[in-house]
Structure formats: C-alpha cells, structure tokens
Amino acid sequence: MQNPERVELVRLRLGLTKIGFAQALGIDRKTLQRFDDGSDLSQAVLDRLCRLSGYPEDFFLKRSLEYPNRDGVSFRSLRSLTAGARDAALAAGALAFELDDWICDRFELPAHSLPQVNNASPGEAAAAVRSFWGIGERPISNMINLLEARGVRVFSLAEETRHLDAYSFWRNEKPYVFLNTAKTAEHSRFDAAHELGHLVMHRHTGSGHKSAEDEANAFASAFLMPPADLLAHVPRVRCLDDLIVGKKRWRVSVAALNYALHKIGVISDWHYRSYYIELNKLGRHIEPNGIEPESSQVWAKVLTALWRDGITLRHISAELSIPDRELSSLLFGIAAPASSPVNSRELRVVK
Incomplete structure (x- = not known):
C-alpha cells in the first residue's frame, strides 16, 4: 500500500504547493485529497x-519516516524563512535520519561531548565550551571537523534559498547540525558556531524566545574569535584592508571581524559603520579573499570504508530507496573513489 506521508515528503522536497503538486501529476486537487485519505x-x-x-516506486511503499521535531529545531534566519523552505529543510532532516540510522547500524560514531551551559552570557558560554574541550583561545581551523570530533552529526543542505542558513536540534541524545552549502565558507563556519551555541545554551529552554538568535550570534562570535586573542593580534584597525588581512587568522568574514572588534572597543561606532558601508559596496554575497569550503571527515571515512567493502553511495540509495542525489546533498557532495572497489567482508568501525 502506498504511504501518503512519503508522498507528502517528496512534495515538500520538490517545494511544491498541493495545488502545484497535483497539477504536476496531472490530477485534480480532489484526487490528491482522496489519496491523503487512504486511496x-x-x-x-x-x-x-x-x-x-x-x-x-519502493520509496512510497515503506513505513512513515521520522521528522525533526519542529518545536525543538533552531533555525538560523527564521524570521525571513518561508514555510516552503522550512518544510523542505525538515524533510531533508527526515531523509538524514534514515541515512544516519543506516550508518549507525554498521559503524560506531563518536558519542557527543557537548556541555550544557545554563545561566551564562554567550561570551561566558563560548569560553566554557572552549575550556571543556581543552582548545584554549587558539583559532579553530575547521569547524565541521571540530563538531564531528565532539559527536555532532553534521549534514549539508543544498537548498537554493538565501533565507535558509542552518538549523540544529537534539534527537535521541545526539546533536544534529544542518548547514546550507550555498553560503560562503566563512558564512558557513559562523553558522556552525551559531548552531553550536543553540545546542549548548538552549537545549532545555528552547530557542523560540526573542533573544535566542542574538545569543547564538554572540556565542558564535566569541567562540570563533575569543576577545583576548583578537586584542593580541589586532590591537588597532586603520582601514578596511586591515580587516581583510586580519580575518585570515580566524577564518571568518570581514563583516564578522568588524562586528567583533567593534564590540570590544577596537573599532569606533563611526568606523564600524564606514567599514560596513564599504563592504556592502563590494556586494553582500562576495567575501574578500574567501577561503575553501569545509567538509566532513566522518562521512568521508564512512564512505571510504564502505567502498572498500564494495558498497557505494548507489548501493545505499537502492537499499533506502532514496535518490543518490539526495544522499549526496546531505553528505557535502562527497563521492566514493572513482576506481572499482575491492571487496572485503567486514566494515570498519569509525572511531
């Protein structure tokens, strides 16, 4: 029997309204409604x-999928996010659950080591997480790898909308972060730190309150650019080029560095606004001296281990009945090696 919930998931992934979906299928709205009712x-x-x-076809005949709990999901850029983009991203989360569960049946992935920081300012929370992880105040070379090493499941989103940056939530004691790969690498690093802020500060209080996004932004800024390290390496700024050069140490955007230095008093209100105007003239979606996008080490290791056992992404796609393009978009576009795999009997455990 066909599962209406799985058909609905595909509609959401296609970004179609119910009327548009019915038209694309060549049926009327009443026929689609009868299907929803059990026909x-x-x-x-x-x-x-x-x-x-x-x-x-097999995809539509299987049991219903588990979706992320909307009440527990923290969306970055929620105010400008359309319902269609939100629902498509949550549907991608349901697909990620299927893939993650399939992988966890075969691999032992790192357990999470995220502290819960309550009743602290965002700056204090960022310092507490750095201390708990023993990373001091040094710059973070790769945010995705850092999160994965601490047991966070990091998936990518290939959503073609500027209004969806990232989202995060907890599921079965596992923290999840989804990052939109259409953003600049600097933007994505900040998004990852922002979502980490939600995971450690808002797990029990929720992120629906008005100050949650501002708190997560402040956390991300302090986590990526500890104030003491900023003062030690950028004690003064004479022009926008100083920011463009200085951002390399922390691998952040010029705008993020401008904000952080203004917040600790290195940059005056007037210069802060002037640099912001100059950056806007360059183009809001153009990052000077941009860095290479980050990717996942965990998923690369998993796919490599599977490949050695003769299992490719196409095999996983067939078993889950999920198109490999959807799986690839969740795994940062990581592909198995191009040459023919060598068969072996046991899968390796990823630690």
Missing part, C-alpha cells in the same frame, strides 16, 4: 510521480 494513486500517476521526483 491509492493509479499506476499511471505513480509512474509520473517517480519520473517527476526521481524517487523509486
């Missing part, structure tokens, strides 16, 4: 759905 789609309509979505 099966005809084989002809099901075939059109498979062609439209790229999902195999």
Whole structure:
C-alpha cells in the first residue's frame, strides 16, 4: 500500500504547493485529497510521480519516516524563512535520519561531548565550551571537523534559498547540525558556531524566545574569535584592508571581524559603520579573499570504508530507496573513489 506521508515528503522536497503538486501529476486537487485519505494513486500517476521526483516506486511503499521535531529545531534566519523552505529543510532532516540510522547500524560514531551551559552570557558560554574541550583561545581551523570530533552529526543542505542558513536540534541524545552549502565558507563556519551555541545554551529552554538568535550570534562570535586573542593580534584597525588581512587568522568574514572588534572597543561606532558601508559596496554575497569550503571527515571515512567493502553511495540509495542525489546533498557532495572497489567482508568501525 502506498504511504501518503512519503508522498507528502517528496512534495515538500520538490517545494511544491498541493495545488502545484497535483497539477504536476496531472490530477485534480480532489484526487490528491482522496489519496491523503487512504486511496491509492493509479499506476499511471505513480509512474509520473517517480519520473517527476526521481524517487523509486519502493520509496512510497515503506513505513512513515521520522521528522525533526519542529518545536525543538533552531533555525538560523527564521524570521525571513518561508514555510516552503522550512518544510523542505525538515524533510531533508527526515531523509538524514534514515541515512544516519543506516550508518549507525554498521559503524560506531563518536558519542557527543557537548556541555550544557545554563545561566551564562554567550561570551561566558563560548569560553566554557572552549575550556571543556581543552582548545584554549587558539583559532579553530575547521569547524565541521571540530563538531564531528565532539559527536555532532553534521549534514549539508543544498537548498537554493538565501533565507535558509542552518538549523540544529537534539534527537535521541545526539546533536544534529544542518548547514546550507550555498553560503560562503566563512558564512558557513559562523553558522556552525551559531548552531553550536543553540545546542549548548538552549537545549532545555528552547530557542523560540526573542533573544535566542542574538545569543547564538554572540556565542558564535566569541567562540570563533575569543576577545583576548583578537586584542593580541589586532590591537588597532586603520582601514578596511586591515580587516581583510586580519580575518585570515580566524577564518571568518570581514563583516564578522568588524562586528567583533567593534564590540570590544577596537573599532569606533563611526568606523564600524564606514567599514560596513564599504563592504556592502563590494556586494553582500562576495567575501574578500574567501577561503575553501569545509567538509566532513566522518562521512568521508564512512564512505571510504564502505567502498572498500564494495558498497557505494548507489548501493545505499537502492537499499533506502532514496535518490543518490539526495544522499549526496546531505553528505557535502562527497563521492566514493572513482576506481572499482575491492571487496572485503567486514566494515570498519569509525572511531
């Protein structure tokens, strides 16, 4: 029997309204409603759905998927996020659960070591997490790898919308972060630190209150650019070029560095606004001297280990009945090696 909830997930991933979805399938709204109420789609309509979505027929015959709990999800840029983009991202989360559970049946991934920091300012919370992890005040070379080493599941999103940056939540004592790879690398690093702030500061209080986003932003700034390290390496700023050169140490955007130095008093109000105006003239989506995007080490190791056992992303796709393009978009586009795999009997445990 066809599962209406799985058909609905595909509609959300396609970003279509119910009316647009029915039109794309060549049926009227009432036919789609009857399907939602328990009637099966005809084989002809099901075939059109498979062609439209790229999902195999088997996908629509399986049990319902688990979605991230909306009440527990922290969305960055929530105020400007459309319902369609939000729902498509949550549907991607449901697919990620399927993939993550499949991987966890075969691999032992790192358990999380995230402290919970309550009743502290964002700056204090950032310092507490750095202290708990023993990383002092040195710059963080790779945010994704740092999170993964502490047991955070980091997935990518290939959502073509400027309004969706990232989101995070807890599931079965596991922290999850989803990052939109359409952003600049500097933007994505800040997003990752921002979501870490939600995970450690707002797990029990929720992130729905008005100050939550500001708190997560302040956490990310202090976590990526500890104030003492900023003062030690950028005691003064004479022009925008000083910011462009200085940002390399912390691998952040010029705008983020401008904000952080203004907050600790290195940059005056007037210069802060002047540099912001200069940056806008360059283009809001252009980052001077941009860095290379970060990627996942954990998923690269998992895919490599599977490849050695003759299992490719296409095999996983067939087993889960999820198009490999969807899986690839969740795994930072990481592909298995191009040459033919060598078979072996046991999968390696990733530690």
